[in-house]
Amino acid sequence: xAAYVLAIDxxxxxxxxLVVDARSEVVASAYEELKATYPKPGWVELDGExxxxxxxxxxxxxxxxxxLETVDMRAVGIANQRATTLVWxxxxxxxxxxxxxxxxxxxxxxxxxxxxxxxxTNSMASATKIEWLLRNxxxxxxxxxxxxxCFGTIDTWLIWKLTGGATHVTDYxxxxxxxxxxxxxxxxDANALDVLGIPKSMLPEIRPTSAVYGRTSTEVFGAAVPxxxxxxxxxxxxxxxxxxxxxxxxxxxxxxxxxxxxxxxxPVFSTRGAYPLILWGLNGQRTYCLEGxxxxxxxAVQWLRDGLGVIDRLEDSAxxxxxxxxxGGVWVMPALQGLGTPYMEPGARAVFGGIxxxxxxxxxxxxxxxxxxxxxxxxxxxxxxxxxIPRPERxxxxxxxxxxxxxxxxxxxxxxxxxxRPKCVQASALGAAYLAGLAAGVWQxxxxxxxxxxxxxxxxxxxxxxxxxxxxxxxxxxxxxxxGVTS
Numbered sequence: 001x002a003a004y005v006l007a008i009d010x011x012x013x014x015x016x017x018l019v020v021d022a023r024s025e026v027v028a029s030a031y032e033e034l035k036a037t038y039p040k041p042g043w044v045e046l047d048g049e050x051x052x053x054x055x056x057x058x059x060x061x062x063x064x065x066x067x068l069e070t071v072d073m074r075a076v077g078i079a080n081q082r083a084t085t086l087v088w089x090x091x092x093x094x095x096x097x098x099x100x101x102x103x104x105x106x107x108x109x110x111x112x113x114x115x116x117x118x119x120x121t122n123s124m125a126s127a128t129k130i131e132w133l134l135r136n137x138x139x140x141x142x143x144x145x146x147x148x149x150c151f152g153t154i155d156t157w158l159i160w161k162l163t164g165g166a167t168h169v170t171d172y173x174x175x176x177x178x179x180x181x182x183x184x185x186x187x188x189d190a191n192a193l194d195v196l197g198i199p200k201s202m203l204p205e206i207r208p209t210s211a212v213y214g215r216t217s218t219e220v221f222g223a224a225v226p227x228x229x230x231x232x233x234x235x236x237x238x239x240x241x242x243x244x245x246x247x248x249x250x251x252x253x254x255x256x257x258x259x260x261x262x263x264x265x266x267p268v269f270s271t272r273g274a275y276p277l278i279l280w281g282l283n284g285q286r287t288y289c290l291e292g293x294x295x296x297x298x299x300a301v302q303w304l305r306d307g308l309g310v311i312d313r314l315e316d317s318a319x320x321x322x323x324x325x326x327x328g329g330v331w332v333m334p335a336l337q338g339l340g341t342p343y344m345e346p347g348a349r350a351v352f353g354g355i356x357x358x359x360x361x362x363x364x365x366x367x368x369x370x371x372x373x374x375x376x377x378x379x380x381x382x383x384x385x386x387x388x389i390p391r392p393e394r395x396x397x398x399x400x401x402x403x404x405x406x407x408x409x410x411x412x413x414x415x416x417x418x419x420x421r422p423k424c425v426q427a428s429a430l431g432a433a434y435l436a437g438l439a440a441g442v443w444q445x446x447x448x449x450x451x452x453x454x455x456x457x458x459x460x461x462x463x464x465x466x467x468x469x470x471x472x473x474x475x476x477x478x479x480x481x482x483x484g485v486t487s
Contacts, residue, residue: 004066006077011080014031014285015034026426028063040254079232119191119195127179130151155231172286378476384428
């Protein structure tokens with residue numbers, strides 16, 4: 001019999017479901033956008049119940065499109081936006097407040113004081129978001145102390161809902177993104193919980209990244225299907241790109257551009273805004289990565305559509321950018337939501353320069369895509385230097401914007417490296433499928449998974465390194481401008 005895995009990829013701007021077979025072929029897929037709200041500058045919120053209902057709809061649509069039934073799924077795997085924070089009532093399953101998205105910076109002013117007390121965190125992690133909820137939602141601190149509240153990143157929330165409230169778990173990769181996990185002791189960090197006033201009873205059990213956590217509720221999901229693994233979206237993407245060897249580097253172009261380098265069995269630290277995280281916990285061993293962030297990547301193209309109306313569809317951006325031979329002197333620093341690695345300045349804002357009377361929408365679109373490529377090179381080089389790993393033969397690329405040939409060619413040109421994408425650019429979902437399928441026996445080993453993996457194309461640099469370095473140097477002059485523009 002054919003074996004199928006249902007993969008859920010719950011991202012910042014949308015949720016996707018894929019039905020994947022044992023040959024790594026995507027049999028069917030479905031996608032639905034999610035609507036965030038922005039109550040105050042720097043605040044980003046989502047509706048937890050809306051996330052769950054959208055997840056149910058895309059799962060059902062994908063299974064129907066595959067002409068299968070829920071019972072035909074051998075396993076369910078989950079990839080999710082990480083550090084995004086939700087707290088709900090244990091008894092009712094009702095969230096006490098909207099989801100606080102990972103890029104929400106409402107707690108940025110709290111970070112310095114927390115760091116002084118030995119809690120190594122940042123405003124995009126879950127730690128201070130949970131503290132904020134307990135301090136600002138009426139009665140939440142009392143409920144938490146009484147053991148009445150559950151915290152979860154989105155993987156935990158979806159597993160809770162899928163199992164009908166029977167399972168409260170997360171995996172090593174997601175736990176590491178909360179900055180509440182003590183990797184040395186392999187448990188939740190007692191000092192961090194004490195400093196932030198977070199009861200341990202709120203937190204989920206930490207399990208391996210590929211393991212059967214429980215089964216879906218027949219009442220909720222239509223069949224009892226093993227939930228075979230979960231991982232943060234970036235870690236899942238690395239697994240979907242099969243970056244299991246030390247030194248592998250990938251970038252996922254979603255809302256943001258997230259670059260991860262596999263650094264092996266020991267964490268590597270950075271002083272320039274790159275974070276040591278756990279890639280996955282498999283077979284009793286944890287593998288680490290160093291991660292850097294281009295905070296605004298795909299979101300910049302969405303802004304061209306939704307904010308400016310200069311494109312009608314996201315997929316039109318490549319063709320429009322190719323209408324002109326260059327950007328006509330226009331440059332863009334796409335810091336619509338702040339600057340990540342190596343600056344870590346959440347208050348920075350985007351800057352456009354070089355605009356003249358002759359500037360067209362094609363110049364603007366091209367300059368935005370070029371800006372994303374330049375920022376990606378900047379983070380890529382930071383990670384290589386801080387992790388002390390050699391330049392890889394290829395940079396692996398995935399995510400929705402990896403379907404944009406123009407962007408990938410620009411990246412190959414300005415970074416001076418071959419860029420390869422998988423046949424399935426939704427590598428986070430593919431990685432979730434692999435992790436769940438390994439737990440359920442669809443694949444017996446990573447080597448067997450590797451045999452079914454397919455490349456979706458390689459982009460070689462078309463310009464020399466000297467020209468690439470000159471372009472990069474010129475563009476970096478924009479840094480001074482963007483770092484002086486704050487919210």
